[in-house]
Amino acid sequence: MPDKFKNTETTEIILDSIADGVFTVDRDWHITSFNKAAEDITGIPREMALGQRCCDVFRASICETGCALRETFKTGQQVINRPIFIINAAGETIPISISTAFLKDKNDNIIGGVETFRDLSVVEELKRELHKKYSYQDIISKNNKILEIFNILPSIAESDSTVLIEGESGVGKELFARAIHNLSHRKNKSFITVNCGALPDTLLESELFGYKAGAFTDARKDKPGRFALAEGGSIFLDEMGDISPALQVRLLRILQEKTFEPLGSTKTVAADVRIIAATNKNLEEQIKKGKFRRDLYYRINIIKIQLPPLRERKEDIPLLIQNFISRFNKLKRKNISDISPESLSIIMNHEFPGNIRELENIIEHAFVLNQTGIISVSDLPDDLRPSKDNTAREYQSIDDLEKHFITEVLKKNKWNRQETARQLNMHKTTLWRKMKKLGIKIRN
Amino acid sequence: MITKVAISIWDSCVSPVLDTAGQLLIIELNGSEIISRRVVDIPQLHLVYKIDFFRKQGCNVLICGAVTQPMYQMIISLGIKVIPFIRGSVDNVIAAYIRGELHGDVFYMPGYPIRRRCRCRHHQRYNHLRNKINER
Numbered sequence: 104m105p106d107k108f109k110n111t112e113t114t115e116i117i118l119d120s121i122a123d124g125v126f127t128v129d130r131d132w133h134i135t136s137f138n139k140a141a142e143d144i145t146g147i148p149r150e151m152a153l154g155q156r157c158c159d160v161f162r163a164s165i166c167e168t169g170c171a172l173r174e175t176f177k178t179g180q181q182v183i184n185r186p187i188f189i190i191n192a193a194g195e196t197i198p199i200s201i202s203t204a205f206l207k208d209k210n211d212n213i214i215g216g217v218e219t220f221r222d223l224s225v226v227e228e229l230k231r232e233l234h235k236k237y238s239y240q241d242i243i244s245k246n247n248k249i250l251e252i253f254n255i256l257p258s259i260a261e262s263d264s265t266v267l268i269e270g271e272s273g274v275g276k277e278l279f280a281r282a283i284h285n286l287s288h289r290k291n292k293s294f295i296t297v298n299c300g301a302l303p304d305t306l307l308e309s310e311l312f313g314y315k316a317g318a319f320t321d322a323r324k325d326k327p328g329r330f331a332l333a334e335g336g337s338i339f340l341d342e343m344g345d346i347s348p349a350l351q352v353r354l355l356r357i358l359q360e361k362t363f364e365p366l367g368s369t370k371t372v373a374a375d376v377r378i379i380a381a382t383n384k385n386l387e388e389q390i391k392k393g394k395f396r397r398d399l400y401y402r403i404n405i406i407k408i409q410l411p412p413l414r415e416r417k418e419d420i421p422l423l424i425q426n427f428i429s430r431f432n433k434l435k436r437k438n439i440s441d442i443s444p445e446s447l448s449i450i451m452n453h454e455f456p457g458n459i460r461e462l463e464n465i466i467e468h469a470f471v472l473n474q475t476g477i478i479s480v481s482d483l484p485d486d487l488r489p490s491k492d493n494t495a496r497e498y499q500s501i502d503d504l505e506k507h508f509i510t511e512v513l514k515k516n517k518w519n520r521q522e523t524a525r526q527l528n529m530h531k532t533t534l535w536r537k538m539k540k541l542g543i544k545i546r547n
Numbered sequence: 548m549i550t551k552v553a554i555s556i557w558d559s560c561v562s563p564v565l566d567t568a569g570q571l572l573i574i575e576l577n578g579s580e581i582i583s584r585r586v587v588d589i590p591q592l593h594l595v596y597k598i599d600f601f602r603k604q605g606c607n608v609l610i611c612g613a614v615t616q617p618m619y620q621m622i623i624s625l626g627i628k629v630i631p632f633i634r635g636s637v638d639n640v641i642a643a644y645i646r647g648e649l650h651g652d653v654f655y656m657p658g659y660p661i662r663r664r665c666r667c668r669h670h671q672r673y674n675h676l677r678n679k680i681n682e683r
Contacts, residue, residue: 145658148658151657155657156634159612159634159656160657160658161563162563162564162612162613162656163563163564164567166563166564166567167557167562167563167564167568190566191658192632192656192659192660194615194616195615433593436592436593437591437592438591438593438594476567476591
């Protein structure tokens, strides 16, 4: 700062007219100036703050563990908009974002630092309100398609009809099934989940319908099936598209007649169970291939809910991350407050083939590695982090750039050329031709 | 009677924020005589587990810097007397505590405790601020 402006009335007036809090410190961390907004945000009058150690006045969550000014002095890099909290004299936490920079004299010597900070109380309050608005049962979303589903979910729950939930793996089909059960009159009875894709056919049959003693070699006593356990409640049949044609016939019967027979039994048992089915496959295509019965499809497809994949509802990612942070803080006994903007940007650019489950895994991974309280790029899984050669790379020609770009998209799609071509909006043959021309080798 | 006093520390000073403090100095006092002195690391865990850590230390008094309301309330609910918003070098703070002189601007962080209202024009804005804080 030039001498003529140092500690002058002009500088003070300029600083006081800024809505952001600003204070400066000398090399010994003593406050040398403190503007009006800083007084308002911290609740400490200027005359009390001047000459004091900044940590005694500012009382920030990072003073001890990761002072931003100290970091700037050490690395020479500015810190921009880092979210932290400070504590006022009433013991209230005030969320703020801070930015830092050097203060230099006319000979370019560092004489101190400047910290600007913005009160985020209103922003945080709005975030909380939005969170309330965008959460329903245990589901969080602000995506229009999902919000529409939220609106019709109570009516669906009331209807007692069979529901089919379609969506890719990891989109949260079970959460919606649970929500339907919890909103229905069956909420006080059991909610039973069966993963039809996880069990072999014979086991699944005995699991669903139960068996009588002597039905087969090891059946020493009666065992009730999942349908019997769900009596009066709901049963969630996940990965319905994976069940065999023979079992499909038995399920058709239970849907049509509301009765079933346990294995080895001659008695028919009535079933008062609501069926909520889910699949990550396109059942209509399965019907065309002859793998799924059309009549069963029509029986379960009374109400269909289609859940969009996470890549089509990226606006939900920040909300979901906050939710996972708060959950993992409790589960893992940690105290992580936020995610850095750089990490969020990397996550937002990811395609999420594994959907919300993949996002949850990413945050859990970050929880294991994190030491600072804010999830940074180094806490993310390796395959998500930008490689070093990526950032420092200089392209020799347009072809070089194109080669790199196509390779990256291929990698993202696990070297699936059809999917890559679709994403690049070009024909599969064009992509193949380009790969040959640019010398991109195919990997399996 | 032996009193166990804990002080959240950072370097050789009182840690500015208890919620994020890394170490606790625990001293045992017999009257004005220090019988023992040891430093323990505060685990960086969720609030509930931190409170459990404080409980396990078995201290009667906790001297600390700024502290959030939830943490303050939870610690006093354990029957621990908390002396918050203290600053300065640990040795000075201990000496002042033993003498019964741990108060005043030298030891209190700026802005604490929230003072009585002054009606002069100069302080009107601060009074307004304090009112706001007190209302909350």
